[in-house]
Amino acid sequence: MPDRYSDGFRSQVAFVTHTRDYRSADVLPALARHGFTTTERPHDRETERLIGQFDPDLVVLAIDPRQDEDLALVRNVARTCKAQIVVVAPGPHPHGLALALEAGADVCLRDTDGVEMFSAQVGALQRRKMAALAEPEQDEGPSTITVRDLVLDFDRCQAIRQNETIPLTPTEFKILAYLARNAGKVVSPVEILRAVQDYTYSEREAQEIVKVYIRRIRRKVELDPAEPSYIVNVRGFGYMLERRSSRREPARASEAA
Template identity: 35%
Template sequence: MPLRGDGSPARLLVVDDEESLADLLVEALSFQGYDVTAARSGTEALASLEKVRPDLVILDVNMPGLDGFGVADRMRASGDETPIIFLTARTAPSDLRDGFGSGGDDYLMKPFRLEELSLRVSAVLRRTIGKESPSTRGGDTVAVADLILDLSAHQVTRDGKTIDLSPTEFRLLRYLAANTGRVVSKSELLRQVWGYDFDTESSLAETYVFYLRRKLDKLGPRLIHTVRGVGYMLRPPQA
């Protein structure tokens, strides 16, 4: 189990208005050694963030009042980059894709296996807990056509215009850019970007590529291309 920098257990905040599920998750994750707090609503979740300072939020989407996407939007607007795993019963791709505008790191469709959630929690924490933003030599940049990634500042511009990306979107784009001209499979992205070294049927990579592509394509010709049945490739526009 990933530990905090001071050796204490990672702190998780579970947010779900379904009491029985929230209690089950608290019990299961506490048994694994995590320090787990539950919130029953979006409003309670925002208050708990200040008190708990969690390392990861497990956030139900479908809550009355302030839903999970709304909570995530407020977190990101305030500069809170705590990783989020969404729990959702929504199945429409547009619902999921729109939700990732809130900066979620992953999502699980209900019903899900506790083992699957546990694996994903561990993978996210291994990547994020106790670590500052990855350090790189000052001034390091990657350029593909008019797309420029400033690795030290974690900033992206295209045609001179800044593109607002979540930390996960930045990691995805950085990996694709580092492999410009090469087809990268979905399983490779899950392994290299999300740290998933286990088999999963997650459509996470597809969802994030869709969202990232939508942001990039607003400012110029398509850069991220789908190679059907294989994966994705980032390359400069063809002349």
């Protein structure tokens, strides 16, 4: 196991596993340039145990998300470890990227995106992590926000409803937190991703990616995801977290699906 505490400093560890051929000659040097100590191996039945043993900061999965077993790997990693997850998929298959995001990936890239994009996304993940570590020292407003029976605890990075913690991934919580801090205000998909990923996507890319995350968040937060009352969609503009004290009428809520 890599020594993560030499000289008193905790090094960054990346765990790379793959179910298919991919350009490791691009991925591994890029991780090294960002200061990661990397463990790389093909996926097998020992993979998830080893991820738990290494407790990495970043997991890179070079998989094909069109395959059910590969999607299961993403779900299992997201459920069992706190690391940020980057999926590298064969392209061009945008539906596969959406499936990987739904399964729990934080970032999805295609082989065709190239090493520059991979490196930029890894750098963005690191910047977001450093910013999150610095957040307690910043005065960014109240430590909790309550919308009806939904409570967002920013100190603990938790969403709670009726005394039960909602199992959100780090990116899902960041998106919900951003909407909460802007409750009652419509924010565009581009604004949302810029705030939580420190990377600017095109309007079309941002719409597709945020749509996936909002669907995942609604499944966990909304009492009836088919009739959302917390996160509503203002068509053509973006998303808004309702700050009203009562639930929207079903007829109106259905317009925001």
